[in-house]
Amino acid sequence: xxxxxxxxxxxxxxxxxxxxxxxxxxxxxxxxxxxxxxxxxxxxxxxxxxxxxxxxxxxxxxxxxxxxx
Amino acid sequence: xxxxxxxxxxxxxxxxxxxxxxxxxxxxxxxxxxxxxxxxxxxxxxxxxxxxxxxxxxxxxxxxxxxxxxxxxxxxxxxxxxxxxxxxxxxxxxxxxxxxxxxxxxxxxxxxxxxxxxxxxxxxxxxxxxxxxxxxxxxxxxxxxxxxxxxxxxxxxxxxxxxxxxxxxxxxxxxxxxxxxxxxxxxxxxxxxxxxxxxxxxxxxxxxxxxxxxxxxxxxxxxxxxx
Numbered sequence: 582x583x584x585x586x587x588x589x590x591x592x593x594x595x596x597x598x599x600x601x602x603x604x605x606x607x608x609x610x611x612x613x614x615x616x617x618x619x620x621x622x623x624x625x626x627x628x629x630x631x632x633x634x635x636x637x638x639x640x641x642x643x644x645x646x647x648x649x650x
Numbered sequence: 651x652x653x654x655x656x657x658x659x660x661x662x663x664x665x666x667x668x669x670x671x672x673x674x675x676x677x678x679x680x681x682x683x684x685x686x687x688x689x690x691x692x693x694x695x696x697x698x699x700x701x702x703x704x705x706x707x708x709x710x711x712x713x714x715x716x717x718x719x720x721x722x723x724x725x726x727x728x729x730x731x732x733x734x735x736x737x738x739x740x741x742x743x744x745x746x747x748x749x750x751x752x753x754x755x756x757x758x759x760x761x762x763x764x765x766x767x768x769x770x771x772x773x774x775x776x777x778x779x780x781x782x783x784x785x786x787x788x789x790x791x792x793x794x795x796x797x798x799x800x801x802x803x804x805x806x807x808x809x810x811x812x813x814x815x816x817x818x819x820x821x822x823x824x825x826x827x828x829x830x831x832x833x834x835x836x837x838x839x840x841x842x843x844x845x846x847x848x849x850x851x852x853x854x855x856x857x858x859x860x861x862x863x864x865x866x867x868x869x870x871x872x873x874x875x876x877x
Contacts, residue, residue, distance in 0.1 A: 595746040595762045595801065603740075605822075607803060607829040640762075644746045645829060647805055649765050 586634045593637075596644040611645035614638045651783060651843040652816075660817040663842055663863075664834045667819030669733045677726055684722070743801035743833055747794065751804075751811030751824035751846065754853035758792045764877040772856050786843045791860040795869040796836050804830045812847035815861055821847055836863040 602610040618638035625632040643649065652660060662668040748759040752769075760766040773787045794800055804813045806824035814821035822832045836842075844859040864872065 593762075594744050597742050598740050605830050605832070607831045608827070611829060644762050645748075645803060646761065647748060647750055647759065647803075647829075649759065649761050649767070 586637070590633075590636055590640065593640050596641045607645060611642055614642035614645070618642060651786060662819070663817040663836055663838055663840065664819055665837065666733075666737055666834060667817060669736055670819050673729050673733050676729055680722060680726060741799040741833055741835070744798040745795065746801045746803060747792065748803045748805070749792070749813050749824070749859075751806040751808075751813065751850070751857075753808050753851050754846075754857040756792075756813070756857060756859060757807075758790075760873065764873075766873060766877050768876070770860070772858050783843065785856060786845075786858045786860070788858060788860045791841070791862040793862050793864060793869055793872050794836065795866045796839050796863040798866065799833055799835050801831060801833050804832065809850045810848045811850050811857070813844070813859060814847040815842050815844035815859055817842045818861070820844075823848060836861075839863050839865060 599610055601613070618635055621635035621638060622632050625635060659671055659674065662671050745760070746762055748761070750757040750759070755769050755771045757767060757769050768790045770788045770790045770792065772785065773782070773789055775784055778784060778787060802813070802820075802822070804822045804824045805828060806826045808826060810826070811824040812821060813824055818834050818836065820832055820834055822830050824830070840863060842861045842863070844861075846854055846857045846859070
């Protein structure tokens with residue numbers, strides 16, 4: 582399980598199509614993944630589990646987020 | 651880019667623009683044929699000495715000039731809807747590039763891997779070397795790999811702008827606080843020009859867009875060097 586998540590993270594190219602946000606306005610997509618990342622980190626830390634799986638959400642919202650440079 | 655006295659579209663550099671060109675040719679041909687027919691009939695009407703003043707009804711011709719225009723409209727609508735749905739196809743992009751409009755320049759961000767970001771200002775005419783295009787050249791072009799589906803997220807920092815590149819068939823409004831998505835594929839390497847397409851103040855005409863498409867290896871070299 583951890584291996585395949587790491588493999589997915591290594592093979593990450595860019596955010597793929599998310600059917601929850603099929604239209605032109607992707608603002609909510611960025612916001613949702615940002616929220617999911619922080620919630621995932623918080624939940625995993627509370628359980629004491631590995632937070633590597635949360636990195637997927639971070640990659641997705643980073644692809645969308647403005648003003649990072 | 652556009653050239654002086656140009657009448658038609660710029661050459662298509664993406665599959666969607668090719669489709670739009672063909673659809674435009676098809677529809678314009680229909681428009682020319684209808685105009686020619688109408689002008690011919692007007693000319694006939696005005697150059698005859700024959701008159702008939704007792705017309706009461708015209709059932710047959712009414713049928714014809716109702717059914718035929720309906721068929722013409724369907725002949726235009728079907729290709730139009732086809733292109734519309736083609737533009738909406740889900741293509742899993744290989745790269746996400748963000749274009750952010752400011753007064754009066756663009757910022758391009760490539761944040762899938764490293765945080766590569768740069769501003770793109772127009773080169774003022776007094777600094778333009780000989781042979782370059784006036785009001786179209788920029789100091790840093792937006793580079794992208796050819797033959798890869800690209801997702802662009804367009805936004806703005808201050809007022810409305812619009813990111814347009816005619817040869818790719820792209821025009822997307824840059825709205826502050828909103829991420830507008832557009833996807834395209836560039837079929838050939840080359841340099842493509844566009845201009846800001848939403849009035850945004852004094853220098854609205856002086857914030858052009860230049861896209862340079864490269865084979866993937868060269869694009870990767872550029873992005874490694876620039877990060």
